[in-house]
């Protein structure tokens with residue numbers, strides 16, 4: 385089981401990056417810290433936020449709830465901080481989570497997606513995944529490769 389996250393709206397850019405890496409990540413769009421904390425405790429999620437007030441909460445100071453207080457404004461620096469703080473694997477599960485819905489993707493055969501992907505994709509890709517919620521089809525094509533490469537590069541440097 386990997387780490388699961390809930391991301392505060394002040395660091396919302398982290399959502400997509402974490403899902404690209406394959407981490408189950410909820411976006412919290414509300415304004416109530418208590419609401420976010422309740423979800424985190426219920427679902428065993430790590431909170432990512434820039435809100436220093438949350439750090440003073442008893443559930444956090446006692447260590448019951450894990451929070452990473454994000455320091456930078458820059459999404460790449462933010463990702464760097466999270467990955468380092470939690471000792472995460474950049475290639476944990478690329479192409480396993482829907483980037484829009486946060487649902488685990490299901491494997492699909494080439495024949496099952498035949499009429500649902502562009503012809504050039506069908507010719508060049510053999511592995512496909514489908515989101516059970518929004519039915520978007522994913523494949524480990526250039527988009528994914530470019531994102532993963534970018535992530536590895538900034539982790540190096």
Ligand SMILES: [Zn+2]
Pocket residue numbers: 482483484485486487515516517518519520
């Ligand atoms: Zn989806």
